[in-house]
Structures are given as structure tokens and as C-alpha cells.
Amino acid sequence: MSHEEHHRQHRVGWLRAAVLGANDGIVSTASLIIGVASANSGHNAILVAGTAGLVAGAISMAAGEYVSVCSQADTEKSDLLQEQQSLEQDYEGEVFELAEIYQQRGLEAELSEQVARQLMAHDALAAHSRDEIGISEISSAQPISAAISSALSFTLGAILPLLTAYLYHGSSLPIAVAVLSLVFLAMLGALSAALSGAKILTGIARVTFWGTLAMAVTAIVGLVFDVAV
Numbered sequence: 001m002s003h004e005e006h007h008r009q010h011r012v013g014w015l016r017a018a019v020l021g022a023n024d025g026i027v028s029t030a031s032l033i034i035g036v037a038s039a040n041s042g043h044n045a046i047l048v049a050g051t052a053g054l055v056a057g058a059i060s061m062a063a064g065e066y067v068s069v070c071s072q073a074d075t076e077k078s079d080l081l082q083e084q085q086s087l088e089q090d091y092e093g094e095v096f097e098l099a100e101i102y103q104q105r106g107l108e109a110e111l112s113e114q115v116a117r118q119l120m121a122h123d124a125l126a127a128h129s130r131d132e133i134g135i136s137e138i139s140s141a142q143p144i145s146a147a148i149s150s151a152l153s154f155t156l157g158a159i160l161p162l163l164t165a166y167l168y169h170g171s172s173l174p175i176a177v178a179v180l181s182l183v184f185l186a187m188l189g190a191l192s193a194a195l196s197g198a199k200i201l202t203g204i205a206r207v208t209f210w211g212t213l214a215m216a217v218t219a220i221v222g223l224v225f226d227v228a229v
């Protein structure tokens with residue numbers, strides 16, 4: 001019998017970023033549109049608000065992702081440098097440090113030292129970065145491409161409620177945007193659940209809950225302003 005499992009861990013990084021971006025795009029743009037529309041603004045003002053929200057959100061997502069990936073890469077780099085120096089200065093101490101980690105994971109003392117020595121003879125820095133710091137792939141962080149894909153997925157999400165607002169004319173525009181956005185969010189939740197191997201209904205519930213909350217709150221904000229002005 002062949003032993004083959006389909007692990008999905010390697011997908012987590014980009015999937016998380018893409019779903020987060022699209023989710024953010026749908027929720028923030030739909031909420032903006034619903035808030036402005038609930039205050040009885042003209043169709044033009046609604047479209048301006050939605051478009052500005054799309055542009056601002058896409059750039060903000062790109063900036064946030066860029067800064068976050070850069071600072072993660074910086075942290076990894078300085079961790080690895082520190083480890084490299086420790087290996088040069090105190091190789092034996094590092095052998096026992098690693099052996100102790102393997103003992104905590106269940107190896108006997110003698111075996112743990114053998115394992116540590118063999119792995120370190122093969123690639124000492126890789127063994128320490130993986131089993132001590134927890135970095136499995138050295139410097140895989142790509143700040144520019146992370147920024148671009150984040151902005152792109154936000155824009156794809158934001159276009160859906162904006163297009164709805166662009167095409168729909170009428171007083172029930174907030175309801176139309178809310179209902180369609182929930183449908184888009186549910187589809188996104190189902191897609192991400194399917195790709196990550198989670199339960200479809202759980203995925204849908206997770207994504208639509210926050211969208212519903214955001215749109216309900218901004219609708220209230222819009223209604224309050226409509227009454228007040």
C-alpha cells in the first residue's frame with residue numbers, strides 16, 4: 001500500500017493572503033457604499049466613495065503587506081546571523097543545545113546527540129534554523145510580490161460591490177449591495193474552505209459573519225447621519 005497524504009500546509013501562505021485581500025475588498029467597499037447610500041446620498045457620491053475606497057484600500061493593503069514581509073525577513077536575517085555567530089564561537093555548545101531540543105521532543109540523550117551531530121555535520125545552520133528558530137525555508141519572503149498580490153486580490157474583491165452599485169439604480173441600493181456582497185463572501189468562504197480542506201459551511205460562516213457585522217454597523221452610521229442632517 002502506498003502512503004500518500006495530501007498536505008495543504010504549503011498553500012497556507014498565499015491562500016491566506018489572497019482570501020484576506022479579497023475579503024477585505026468586498027467588506028470594506030460594500031460597507032462604505034452601504035454607509036454612504038444609507039445617508040441618502042446621490043448615486044454619484046456613492047460611486048465616488050466606493051472608488052476612493054477601492055484605491056485607498058488596495059494601496060493600504062500593499063503597504064501593509066510590504067512592511068510586514070520586510071520586517072519578517074529582517075527578523076529572520078538577524079536570527080540567522082546570530083545563530084551563525086554562535087556556531088562559529090561555540091560549536092559544541094550548539095550541539096548540546098540542539099540535542100536538548102531533540103530530547104524534549106522524545107529522543108534519548110545519547111541518540112539526541114548523535115542526531116544533532118549528524119545533522120550539523122550535514123548543514124549546521126539549516127539544522128538550527130529549522131529545529132531551534134523554526135525557519136524552514138531560508139528567506140522565501142518576497143515583499144514586492146506579496147504587496148502586488150495583496151493589492152490585486154483586494155481590488156478583485158472591491159470591484160464586486162462597486163460594480164453592483166454602478167449597475168443598480170434605485171432606493172434599495174444598500175440592500176442590493178449587502179445581499180450580493182454576502183453572496184460573494186459566501187462564495188469566497190466556500191472556495192477557501194475547499195482549497196484548505198476545511199468544512200465548506202464553516203468556511204462560509206466564518207467569512208459572512210464579519211461581513212454582515214461590518215455592513216450592518218455602517219448602515220446604522222449612514223442612517224444616523226441621514227436623520228441628523
Ligand SMILES: [Zn+2]
Pocket residue numbers: 083086094097098128132
Ligand atoms: Zn543554536
